């Protein structure tokens with residue numbers, strides 16, 4: 146048997162060990178646990194014949210500042226020459242890599258991996274708070290409130306609002322950009338930045354853009370507050386030096402550091418605070434951690450944190466249909482600090498029968514009658530649509546009445562809630578108007594008109610996507626064959642499974658209670674006299690319905706439809722399209738003659754049906770949390786916000802993630 150290669154594990158005392166993955170690693174490798182007293186001992190053990198002399202990889206994980214190993218620097222310049230020739234890989238958690246001599250490691254042919262982008266939200270929020278502190282000194286004010294009210298008079302001339310002030314960010318990476326976005330939108334600050342090169346993409350993500358300064362001295366002389374968000378290296382050591390601080394405006398500079406303590410010359414900062422060139426400082430990081438310079442500690446204009454701008458929860462949403470996008474936005478609303486990614490095979494703008502959201506009519510017309518959660522999903526979404534349609538017309542959601550008719554008497558069509566004997570949505574929509582006499586189409590038994598919403602899905606999906614991106618959610622194109630692949634794609638995240646009909650085949654899920662309910666539609670040009678209402682007609686609740694959904698005055702009219710169970714044909718059947726045309730023109734004569742309709746396109750979508758309704762449920766895979774939100778059938782738009790709310794409710798408190 147080939148002997149197993151050695152991996153050296155440097156475990157932090159603060160971390161969650163994924164026991165099963167650790168066991169899987171141990172099956173293939175011999176795991177040796179680091180327990181050196183100091184790096185001198187580490188060097189000895191690396192020597193030929195020593196216990197670490199054959200290691201192929203080093204894994205350092207968890208919170209590096211925690212526990213007895215925090216001060217040890219196993220990747221520093223003086224250690225690298227002692228690594229054995231067998232060493233090929235170093236993996237170290239954390240965003241910064243200043244404690245590693247990456248150049249020397251690379252020169253030895255060893256790969257060095259870190260974990261950028263895991264702490265972006267947490268660090269950006271920490272920065273936002275420190276920027277505000279530097280202007281308003283709330284920490285000191287709180288001390289005064291608790292201990293000595295009169296001392297708060299010192300604040301009078303110093304505390305000002307940051308609105309309209311210039312914020313200069315050193316380093317416009319992920320974290321710098323997140324800080325810029327937060328300070329621009331929350332505090333109304335004007336953004337300047339310095340870095341090795343101009344970043345037009347980042348500038349575009351800011352509402353009012355940003356001023357780029359190739360020269361840091363120039364930026365310091367123009368801004369009211371500087372935030373350091375760049376990596377530490379020998380080139381950035383004492384980046385804020387005595388000379389640079391002397392360039393501050395005469396009104397004074399504020400200084401925030403969330404990067405590394407040694408990027409500021411702390412003695413120079415103390416002098417600048419004393420002579421007024423620096424008005425306030427907010428420091429999460431310090432030159433001699435865990436120690437804090439006493440002169441900074443004793444100055445009330447300095448807000449101090451013990452290097453806490455680290456990780457917050459993260460979520461991966463699989464699926465970028467209406468359910469995935471809405472779930473991601475609901476997550477953002479409830480977990481503003483979290484890292485959220487969406488990964489999906491199809492994204493808004495794509496067209497495929499199994500990307501159902503691209504084919505939704507769509508309107509709000511409830512099919513729920515469970516006197517329970519399905520009705521609640523629809524009700525929550527109705528209220529959200531009301532808000533979106535009034536505050537955000539760009540979303541593609543318009544208020545529009547719907548006329549619905551059934552061929553059989555009301556007590557036979559299954560639309561009343563059995564538990565109450567009522568149409569549950571009557572009050573929600575502000576009442577139902579009965580269609581009387583001649584206005585009732587021939588062959589129908591009854592009909593009502595009510596206030597509802599039409600959704601132009603070609604606008605709504607890109608709008609949801611843009612909202613997600615604006616709120617810092619990253620979207621990737623990716624196919625997962627199994628749920629385990631998704632769990633590995635983001636090894637920290639809680640995964641939301643919003644794969645729609647994909648849940649029938651996604652390995653690990655393979656839900657055999659699902660079925661496809663094929664829908665076929667046509668988009669036709671709007672008639673000369675625009676149709677002002679939506680129309681719906683069906684024999685009963687579960688039968689094929691005829692529907693006509695005008696998309697505003699210019700977006701054409703959607704005609705449908707059918708609900709063909711287990712029919713997987715992704716091609717439009719042209720003979721059936723003629724049937725749809727005839728049914729729609731009979732229901733709404735204003736459309737004209739079927740043969741005169743100008744078809745813009747035909748479409749087929751496979752609704753993600755599921756026996757018993759949608760699945761919103763938490764499940765553990767290898768001790769990792771997956772929250773399912775799929776199987777919306779023909780109601781994915783009208784139930785979307787409610788479903789998202791119920792799914793996000795299943796996220797447990799942080800400690801149980």
Ligand SMILES: Cc1cc2nc3c(=O)[nH]c(=O)nc-3n(C[C@H](O)[C@H](O)[C@H](O)COP(=O)(O)OP(=O)(O)OC[C@H]3O[C@@H](n4cnc5c(N)ncnc54)[C@H](O)[C@@H]3O)c2cc1C
Pocket residue numbers: 463464465466467468469488489490491492499500501502503504505506507508509510623624625626643644645646647648651663664665666705706749750751752753775776777778779780781782783784
């Ligand atoms: C003709 C028609 C009319 C409709 N009218 C209405 C209406 O009026 N009102 C209404 O509320 N609803 C309507 N619906 C239903 C509605 O469109 C669906 O309920 C809804 O689109 C389902 O959304 P979803 O996000 O669950 O699925 P989808 O939109 O199909 O999204 C699934 C996502 O998961 C991704 N995915 C799947 N598997 C994988 C994988 N293995 N790896 C990576 N990504 C994966 C896909 O790429 C996609 O991004 C209609 C549907 C049709 C077909």
